[in-house]
Amino acid sequence: MLNISIFKRVVIILVVVTGLAYAMPNLFYPRVETHNDAVTAIEQAGGEATPELAADRSAWPGWLPSNLVNLGLDLRGGAHLLAEVQVEDVYKQRMDSIWQEVFPVLRDARDIVGTIRRVPTEDGTLRVKIGDTTHIDDAAQLVRALATPVVTITGTGSTNFTVDVEGDEIVVALSEAEKLATDDRTIQQSLEIIRRRVDEVGTREPTIQRQGEDRILIQVPGLGSADELKALIGTTAQLTFQPVVSRTTNPDQAPGPNNVLYPSVDEEGVYYVLEDVPVVTGEDLVDAQPSFDTNGRPAVNFRFNPHGARLFGDYTAENVGSPFAIVLDSEVISAPRINEHIPGGSGIITGNFTVEESTNLAVLLRAGALPAEMTFLEERTIGPELGADSIAAGEIASLVAFAGVLVFMALSYGWFGMIANVALILNVAMLFGLLSAIGATLTLPGIAGIVLTIGMAVDANVLVFERIREELKNKRGPARAIDLGYEKALSAIIDANITTFLTAGILFIMGSGPVRGFAVTLGLGLITSVFTAIFVTRLMVVIWFERRRPKTLEV
Template sequence: MLQIPLWNRILIILVLLAGISFAMPNMFYEQVERHNDAAAEIEATGVTSDAAAEALAGWPEFLPSTLVNLGLDLRGGAHLLAEVQVADVYEARMDALWPEVRDALRDLRDTVGTIRRSDAPPGELNIRVSQPEGLPEAVAAVRALAEPVVSLTGVGASTLDVSAQGDTLIVRLSEAERQATDDRTMQQSVEIVRRRVDEAGTREPTIQRQGADRILIQVPGIGSAQELKDLIGTTARLTFHPVVGRAGSADERPEARQIILPSVDEDGVFYILEQTPVVTGDDLVDSQPSFDQQSGQPVVTFRFNPHGARLFGEYTAANVGAPFAIVLDNEVISAPTIRQAITGGSGQISGNFTVESSTELAVLLRAGALPAEMTFLEERTIGPELGADSIAAGRIAAVVAFVAVLAFMILSYGLFGVFASVALILNVGLIFGVLSLIGATLTLPGIAGIVLTIGMAVDANVLVFERIREEMKNAKGPARAIELGYERALSAIIDANLTTFIIAVILFALGSGPVRGFSVTLGIGILTSVFTAIYVTRLFIVTWFDRARPKKIEV
């Protein structure tokens, strides 16, 4: 007999109601969006302004407030393709390694004589010794500083490649460590860019690694590509250097391992600094905008982790009365004199800050310094008007597809076609409900996936209805024909949709950007289409059949 258990019917109805309830906020997009923004603002600040309270009251709290996020091509925004200069990290690694190498070679002074660091290509550390006959022992001592490469491809390899040439010891990163460093640099760059964009409060940005050294950055709702570059393009690298002296211009030639940097606050003043910093912003754990208690001027406070606090405390304790420079992105922010040991691991950066600039600097420092410089290869700004046109075009395509499919089903299958058409409408609602629930981003290719799903959604119903027709021709009764139609069409429905779903999964795993947007909506559409065809349409037909009890059915 053609039956659906009561618990099964209740479960189907509950799934439909849940999907529609999660999809419904998208019909009042701007209203719900203002409500969500106000809720986020109140949660972040703890203060409820009149505007926030009004926006919060614009949508009932007991209703779902999840929305489908609109992608860059629908909302407008900025697109950047950046290239990370991963080779810059090699030079920084060598600078950081020099103190350890120097200490290791000092223990061999009787063997190698005096040691001196000499100029070397970027990413190399060259040390000249006065007694070349001691180089084999020096090579062994420096190799002892190496560690195993931390990567799957570099198992068993060492981080350093140490060799000797003439009277010079040459240290460089091994090839395996370079590959591992490149990978870590890219991961760190992607994460820091994501943090900086998130700090700015943007919605659903797309930040993905592309290839070996490139990052794709797409941020909906931002004004221009330049605004996005200003947000993420600054390395915000904070370092603390010993001050050697002052220079009249940047053209003076400093001694080896010294640099000349300009002062931000003092026009025409340049500082000569030791190139190797005492401590860097990598050891920062927090940074906040604040006000100086004496002058009332905006400042930026910072706090080091235990490692940075120890280095900072040891240096300031040993150099009381000496100046040191706070350097941000190769500019001296300030060069105060150390009046006492700073052992607390915290301090403040003062300068000609405004409230906005101090807040921006604190955000950049808190997000972390980019490990290497980024070069922008491609930039594009998409205006909101273009996004609105894309939405309108997608809406027209969906409506045309809807009307065509509904007309075909009703003309071909009569009342059963009406049931399939209602199920199709519910299917689209379920798609948007799932997209809202998982916080997916809808792009123009995603709309194409939904339109394609509309066309494919009735395939399962066509298989079932055609099978019912065949059973009716074999002189089966209406109830038996419907039951056999669903049973014998099920395997074909599963096979056809499973193969398409596998393709959607492959597109999601291997694709990026627009391809992923298409695969997400296509995959979700396949799942909801199978559900509505096997369960929802069948529920309609069985409910109608129980009430009408027809002796004959026309499919």
């Protein structure tokens, strides 16, 4: 019999009302966006709200849903960058870390190798010159024992480095498997650090993804220009704490073996000769916050993890009275003298900062250092006017599709077509509610997915109504015809939508960028279409039938 229990009716109505409630904020996009930004700013300020932030927060009632469909780069405008990561930069760092392992082993074997000296190279290898070559093969074997297996998807195929003997030198080089693994780690680390840096400034739904072997695509909607984005992510923010050897005004002075020459940021024309190997690096930082020094000038407070705190404390205890350079991206930003032992692993970076510079430096240090330099191959700034044109074009396409479907259904199925039209409107509203609830990003291809959803949404209703027509031709009564129409059309509806949903799933898994945006709206549109066709239209037909009790039906 044609009947729906009270419980099912309540559940269907609640689902529809919830979807409409989540979709409603998109009708007041600027107000809700202002409210959300104010709420985020107040949370970051520890709950303290200025009068301006309090006024912005009150632009939208706090008890209503405030999730919005985020607009993508092509709709909102913003910055687009394609960066190439210089993965070769990491090889030198790997050689430095391997040298820290090799030196103690060879030092303990000086009775057979004699003197030990690292030879500077430009080919990405580690060359160690041995004083006594009589047992150089034995020394090479000691170094070779330090190598560890590299685990890949095909299994453990090789060690992380190879060791050869050339004359009186032991040559250590990264294996091809280790280079591949290092490249992959470098790209993944760069992706994560860029994402953290961009998220720190509160941007909405950035697109940060790997392209090819060593490239990263970065798209940030709402950002003013590509230069702003480059300023945010283009700095490696490699922080190190290095011992000072000497101070000079000669930029051409040779720093000597195992030393480097870096310029001073604050002291014009001054250069510092530093030991090449840092005592502590920014990798041991756990926190960095903008602050002010004792003279009221902007500065940055930092704190190390236990490992960094121990190294920092031990060095300051052993070198009281010596200068200690704080280096950021190969520039000495401060070179204070160690006046006393500094336990606890915390300190302050001072310099000629503005408040904005100290804040940005703290953001970069918290996010971590990029493992390698990036070269920007492509940069574009997409203005909001272009996004507005895209939105207008999408609106026109959606309205045309919407109007065409509404007219067709009304002319083809009469009153039942009008019911399907109401369900179609609810379907689109619930689709936007679902997109808002999950925080999806709407792009121009996503609008295409919505237009396609509108066209496909009535397919299920067409199957049901045609089936009802057939049952009426077979002399079924109105109630029985409606009941059988929904029952017999159900399998075809489920089959058709499952196959399309699988296609959308494959597009989402295998595709990227615009293709994913299309797949998301298409897949979610299928879910709302099936719900409205099977449950909402049936509930509307049942309520109408219970009130009118027609003797005949015209579909």
